[in-house]
Amino acid sequence: MLPVFFVHIPKTAGTSFRKSAESFYGREKIVYDYSPSSEETSNIINKWIYEKKDPLNFFEEFSCLNYSLLSGHVNASKYIHLLGAQQTVSFFRDPVQRVVSEYYHFVRNNNYKGDLPSFYRKPQFINRQTKIMHGVPFESVGFFGLTEEYEISLEMLNSLYGLSIKSIKLNMGRKDQTVDYKLSDEERIEIEALNEDDIVFYQKVKNNFRERYSLFRNGETYVHGLVQQLSPKKISGWAWYAMNSSVVSLNILVDDKHVSTIECKELRPGLLRLSPPRNGYVGFQYNFSEPLLSGSIVKVVVVETGQLLTNQEI
Incomplete structure (x- = not known):
């Protein structure tokens, strides 16, 4: 079973997926890269990527130790050349809802004191999905799911890679995930304008996902x-x-x-x-x-x- 590279885009159900993956693979079979300052980042990443800056030796040790999953808040281009496009997976989400969800995450977990507009106007939170996927056509990615279709997405992923990852929902800021965040017209319009690249990207992704799902249901190869x-x-x-x-x-x-x-x-x-x-x-x-x-x-x-x-x- 070839290892999988999971591109974890913030607030797209990625935490739920990686914790489900831990239950399936075992925590000891997973390598995390969540920045050198994160406690979650694995020793092998800190050693080879951040200290010695030697990706090749990292991948040789990663392969030798038979790890099953590499995951992190990293750009897709960081590791896709090592594990391959076909073994790269991610989840995407409606850009407006994703931005608002990330704001409330920062309020709860990072003690963010500003209001919503002050958050979504910051450059680092604009067009997050297209920035993370920069240089990697989404059409090339082995699998991507939609946060809004998480259960179906997980079913498709398991079928494609021959896995049995079960659904676990974690890190949710709201009890009812089916209801969109309420925004004023002004806020929604501004978020959409700021994230135009992500809006266009997500529409293409949704259309592509529907096509993949149709073929999947018919038992045909994508x-x-x-x-x-x-x-x-x-x-x-x-x-x-x-x-x-x-x-x-x-x-x-x-x-x-x-x-x-x-x-x-x-x-x-x-x-x-x-x-x-x-x-x-x-x-x-x-x-x-x-x-x-x-x-x-x-x-x-x-x-x-x-x-x-x-x-x-x-």
């Missing part, structure tokens, strides 16, 4: 994929199967007319920092026989399942 470039002359991107090293085949359609079937087996050097499957041989590129007309609709569809990777207008 394809991680992204169209990186689309022009009248060509289309390119990458795609790989979740937990499957087979080459992905894609149908290219223009205005619903099939123009080609291609395989995703070109090297994508830019993805190597994510340690993707197939050693990075997951890319595709197709040159249209004639430049497409403005307004043409290009679709990229997974041959095996019909999963839609893109539906874009030129």
